Amino acid sequence: QVQLVESGGGVVQPGRSLRLSCAASGFTFSSYGMHWVRQAPGKGLEWVAVISYDGSNKYYADSVKGRFTISRDNSKNTLYLQMNSLRAEDTAVYYCAKVGKSVEQQLVQGPDRRLDYWGQGTLVTVSS
Amino acid sequence: DIVMTQTPLSLSVTPGQPASISCKSSQSLLHSDGKTYLYWYLQKPGQPPQLLIYEVSNRFSGVPDRFSGSGSGTDFTLKISRVEAEDVGVYYCMQSIQLSWTFGQGTKVEIK
Numbered sequence: 001q002v003q004l005v006e007s008g009g010g011v012v013q014p015g016r017s018l019r020l021s022c023a024a025s026g027f028t029f030s031s032y033g034m035h036w037v038r039q040a041p042g043k044g045l046e047w048v049a050v051i052s053y054d055g056s057n058k059y060y061a062d063s064v065k066g067r068f069t070i071s072r073d074n075s076k077n078t079l080y081l082q083m084n085s086l087r088a089e090d091t092a093v094y095y096c097a098k099v100g101k102s103v104e105q106q107l108v109q110g111p112d113r114r115l116d117y118w119g120q121g122t123l124v125t126v127s128s
Numbered sequence: 129d130i131v132m133t134q135t136p137l138s139l140s141v142t143p144g145q146p147a148s149i150s151c152k153s154s155q156s157l158l159h160s161d162g163k164t165y166l167y168w169y170l171q172k173p174g175q176p177p178q179l180l181i182y183e184v185s186n187r188f189s190g191v192p193d194r195f196s197g198s199g200s201g202t203d204f205t206l207k208i209s210r211v212e213a214e215d216v217g218v219y220y221c222m223q224s225i226q227l228s229w230t231f232g233q234g235t236k237v238e239i240k
Contacts, residue, residue, distance in 0.1 A: 035229070037177075037229075044218075044220065044231055044232075044233050044234045045169075045171075045177065045220055045222075045231040045234075046231070047228070047229035047230065047231070050227070050229070059227045059228065061228065062129070095176055095177075100182065110161060110163070111161065111163070113165050113224035113229070114167055114179060114182040114183075114188075114224075115167075115177075115179065115222075115229075116179050116182075116188065117179075118176035118177055118178070119176060120175075120176055121176055
């Protein structure tokens with residue numbers, strides 16, 4: 001079954017950096033786009049970034065553009081989020097999530113933009 | 129960015145009774161490819177979100193048939209035909225017609 005396990009969260013001072021990881025299993029990681037979504041304490045969901053199956057295309061929310069970088073290592077079945085110049089408002093639980101269909105399925109069946117499986121999340125606290 | 133507005137923001141329902149949540153988008157979610165990129169998620173307490181409905185009305189694998197989605201353009205609805213205790217949590221609509229996904233504020237559903 002699909003498993004997504006985030007790690008790398010913790011307490012970090014404003015202006016510093018942190019790298020999150022998301023270890024994937026139970027599916028062919030290299031065939032699926034992946035997302036990061038965050039949730040500030042007691043708040044709603046905010047989409048952060050998406051990366052295509054091969055890493056060639058990346059899109060970001062305006063709130064993180066220029067500070068965060070999404071990447072992946074398909075040989076390690078791992079998704080990353082490099083977070084630089086962190087701010088207090090970046091404090092949140094960060095979830096990774098997979099796209100619903102593989103690139104092969106989308107070529108035949110058309111685009112799929114759903115986030116179908118999510119990890120349990122990792123908490124990032126930005127505080128001095 | 130497209131703004132998603134959900135109503136109501138909270139709902140208290142008697143078990144066995146129906147419930148309905150509305151989601152309105154600031155722009156049409158009908159893409160030129162013919163698909164409407166509107167989804168519904170449920171986040172149960174202490175858990176990550178889980179996909180309920182994709183592309184307006186398609187139930188995701190394992191989702192009970194008491195959940196249904198409808199709507200078009202900018203107006204969408206999630207209905208629960210008979211609410212059960214396990215349905216408590218926060219429901220979110222989400223759009224992805226542009227390559228920038230946005231969520232509604234969430235609707236908290238409680239059991240009376």
